[in-house]
Amino acid sequence: MSSIPPARDAAPEGARPRKPRYPVQVRRVQRLTPRMVRVTFGGEELASFGRPGPASHIKLIFSADAPGTGESAQDAARPTMRTYTPRRFDADAREIDVDFVIHGEGPASAWAEQAAVGQRLTIAGPGRSYAVDSAADWYVLAGDDTAIPAIGTILESLPPSVKALVLLEVADGAEEHAAQVRSANTEIRWLRRGPDARNAGRELEAAVRRIELPVGSGRIYVACESDAMRRIRRHLLHERQFPRAHLVTRGYWRLGETDHPDRDYGEDIG
Numbered sequence: 001m002s003s004i005p006p007a008r009d010a011a012p013e014g015a016r017p018r019k020p021r022y023p024v025q026v027r028r029v030q031r032l033t034p035r036m037v038r039v040t041f042g043g044e045e046l047a048s049f050g051r052p053g054p055a056s057h058i059k060l061i062f063s064a065d066a067p068g069t070g071e072s073a074q075d076a077a078r079p080t081m082r083t084y085t086p087r088r089f090d091a092d093a094r095e096i097d098v099d100f101v102i103h104g105e106g107p108a109s110a111w112a113e114q115a116a117v118g119q120r121l122t123i124a125g126p127g128r129s130y131a132v133d134s135a136a137d138w139y140v141l142a143g144d145d146t147a148i149p150a151i152g153t154i155l156e157s158l159p160p161s162v163k164a165l166v167l168l169e170v171a172d173g174a175e176e177h178a179a180q181v182r183s184a185n186t187e188i189r190w191l192r193r194g195p196d197a198r199n200a201g202r203e204l205e206a207a208v209r210r211i212e213l214p215v216g217s218g219r220i221y222v223a224c225e226s227d228a229m230r231r232i233r234r235h236l237l238h239e240r241q242f243p244r245a246h247l248v249t250r251g252y253w254r255l256g257e258t259d260h261p262d263r264d265y266g267e268d269i270g
């Protein structure tokens with residue numbers, strides 16, 4: 001079956017070129033935990049979607065009058081967009097899974113809470129991915145619930161011989177789902193922060209401070225609330241002298257901020 005090429009908008013001069021856009025429809029909705037919903041999007045145009053690498057991202061573009069966006073078709077200057085991880089991409093089935101944290105406020109969280117088969121939105125992407133180094137002896141992957149999908153894709157890309165320690169901070173025990181996460185050579189430590197989002201990243205930071213880094217050449221990936229990410233980055237670089245070139249940190253969201261930018265690597269922490 002031939003597919004229609006996805007729309008490519010012209011980017012303004014000096015801006016990053018816009019990613020191709022794909023109209024999709026909700027095919028399945030699955031509640032993974034009380035606070036996490038997996039939505040499977042499908043669309044024929046996804047036949048030409050670029051294969052996403054580990055911890056890649058996509059933009060979900062909600063139409064102006066989609067439930068939860070709080071905007072009307074008339075007054076929305078630009079559609080609401082948020083950044084998510086393509087947890088699974090199946091080119092043959094033309095499907096992408098996205099695992100949404102239901103955190104209580106925000107158009108994307110509200111949309112995911114009411115998501116139903118047949119609803120439409122637009123996906124743009126995929127964005128840059130994380131470069132897994134097969135020469136590394138070990139990995140530490142640390143994140144909050146928003147990073148469980150990204151960490152899952154990194155784990156699936158690691159050579160089987162590489163040891164991985166995974167630190168995952170979630171609200172409570174009901175959120176501890178490790179679906180599709182490899183188990184050989186992987187140790188997962190769950191951390192519980194409780195229901196108050198103001199505590200985001202505290203348990204993760206404490207756990208990173210406690211770990212003894214193994215000998216050999218290691219890599220560390222951290223993705224969580226932005227301020228917590230900075231505290232963890234500062235600790236690793238300044239207190240532990242962990243090599244900068246082997247550390248990737250990402251602020252996936254920021255307490256009190258709407259639509260935190262997707263390019264927050266904490267590089268201001270020198």
Ligand SMILES: Cc1cc2nc3c(=O)[nH]c(=O)nc-3n(C[C@H](O)[C@H](O)[C@H](O)COP(=O)(O)OP(=O)(O)OC[C@H]3O[C@@H](n4cnc5c(N)ncnc54)[C@H](O)[C@@H]3O)c2cc1C
Nearest residue numbers: 057084085101103106107108109146253254255256257259
């Ligand atoms: C590269 C990348 C990949 C990502 N992948 C995923 C993913 O796969 N799954 C996923 O769930 N999220 C993911 N995120 C995070 C997601 O983009 C943000 O949580 C986003 O803010 C959600 O949009 P919203 O409309 O629900 O809330 P917004 O409108 O952006 O924010 C509204 C309010 O909610 C707060 N808030 C936002 N997120 C959270 C949260 N998780 N917990 C508590 N409070 C929050 C904000 O501080 C703000 O006060 C990713 C982010 C990046 C940069």
